[in-house]
Amino acid sequence: MALVKRRDLDYVVITLLVGSSLYVFITGLIADTMGLHHFGFHSQVGYFWVALASTHLIQTWARVKAFVRNRFRERSGPLSVKNSTQQPITLQTTDQPSSTVPKSISPSNGRRNLLLFMLAIATGIGFDHFVPPRDTVNLSESNQDIGLLYHKWSQPGYGETIATVLNWGQVPSLYKTYPDVQKIDLPKVESADLASITALNLAVTITSRRSHRRYNTQRQMALRQLSQLLFLTQGITWDEREFRTVPSSGALYPLEIYPIVHRVDGLEPGLYHHAIQTHQLELVKAGDLRQPLIKAGLSQDFLGEAQVCFVVSGIFQRTRWKYHERTYRYVLMEAGHLGQNLYLAATALGLGVCGIGAFLDDPLNELLGIDGETEAALYLVTVGEKA
Known part of the structure; x- marks a missing residue:
């Protein structure tokens, strides 16, 4: 039961990692395309992503170590480990793997998790590094002001791209009146x-x-x-x-x-x-x-x-x-x-x-x-x- 709960937690963390990475990727793409000065919650999501990545690394640390150890030792010969009865088991390095190899140190598991971890890094941090928003400006260190940023943002079509996100409101009356005054x-x-x-x-x-x-x-x-x-x-x-x-x-x-x-x-x-x-x-x-x-x-x-x-x-x-x-x-x-x-x-x-x-x-x-x-x-x- 404890193993199942841990595995479920692992899946939850992985899902949140992928979700937060997609959020940073998509909103970063919108901000870059639209020339937006700021997109909400980027900093908060960044901290959240780092916390999730650290949690995921802690959860999979044993498998990561086993993967690294196995990758370095498989070239030098058979790897001897012990099973639950403390009897040595020889890991085969031929094309016929032994059926007694413990699943917990299977190279494929470690490789899959390491690739997932690297993908999350590439999506969440690498994108921001290689495709920075064009108009992210520190007003205290730039000659640009908020009016100029608005002028750029309000070019035709920019708002239309995110029209499904923004609510532009309903049609009001063309005339304002004060019915109860002289x-x-x-x-x-x-x-x-x-x-x-x-x-x-x-x-x-x-x-x-x-x-x-x-x-x-x-x-x-x-x-x-x-x-x-x-x-x-x-x-x-x-x-x-x-x-x-x-x-x-x-x-x-x-x-x-x-x-x-x-x-x-x-x-x-x-x-x-x-x-x-x-x-x-x-x-x-x-x-x-x-x-x-x-x-x-x-x-x-x-x-x-x-x-x-x-x-x-x-x-x-x-x-x-x-x-x-x-x-x-x-x-x-x-x-x-x-x-x-x-x-x-x-x-x-x-x-x-x-x-x-x-x-x-x-x-x-x-x-x-x-x-x-x-x-x-x-x-x-x-x-x-x-x-």
Whole structure:
């Protein structure tokens, strides 16, 4: 019974050795092929493998010694051993092996175990030595940063190879709303309004666009101007397909706009959300938010001097379910498109505008009431009367 239990334990150890070796081999291959910076549990599995290899060596030590001893002695002549009755037995070195050779020192058993041990070493350690991951980088000793590593990893097809492992999530709604807050109807943007705005030549608008950080703190923005800015920035221009003024990968539109109003005629100061589908403002938080906004914006005072500060956020799952590893690239691209729309619209309306990327994420996300993961602030744009 003890022999059976020991043999079962031996099989368990061998199985775990092979399994851990295959894990290191497969995950190492994926990491090398995908250019991944890190693959989970490699170090832990390495320690586990060494422990298993040591256990296996201890269990088979007697057979390994017998194999080595037999291999060295079989060339020099018969090997004399003793059986359980202490009688010498001569091991035959001819082609007719003696039937009395104990199985415990059979050369084939020792050879098989030694080959298995060597195979485990070659698979678990040799692979890592001869095929190192291409992009395993110590950031403290390299000029590469995590952004560059992501850029390499997010090349088309890399994520698709492991799509069966990664869960990219379900399709969310294209529209975010606050159903239990006050809603303010924005003036409808008529064709005549658009005609007056486009009277300024597009080439002139583009070439005269500048970033302005000085605003007239005594003036208010008209509600009609705010409506025009929001419509031209991300308004729906084709009702049947719900296409918008901003280009979007797959027409998935992951971006949301939160105007933080300081001085707009007809609106109380506070944080608003643009309900794109109905072209309304939803009052998320009323009050003077200039100081928390300036604090989140690294003490840039003009954030509180402009009539309105637009905060652009991204809901990543709207893009992730379809575009997988490319998501962050596409969302940031779209934020750039939206920002340029807002720049040109403000310039055409004769307003000052400035985009800001320097801000503290956590305080700004907290101000908006979002978690910074499923939805996160990406961009700030101030708009107002130029001083």
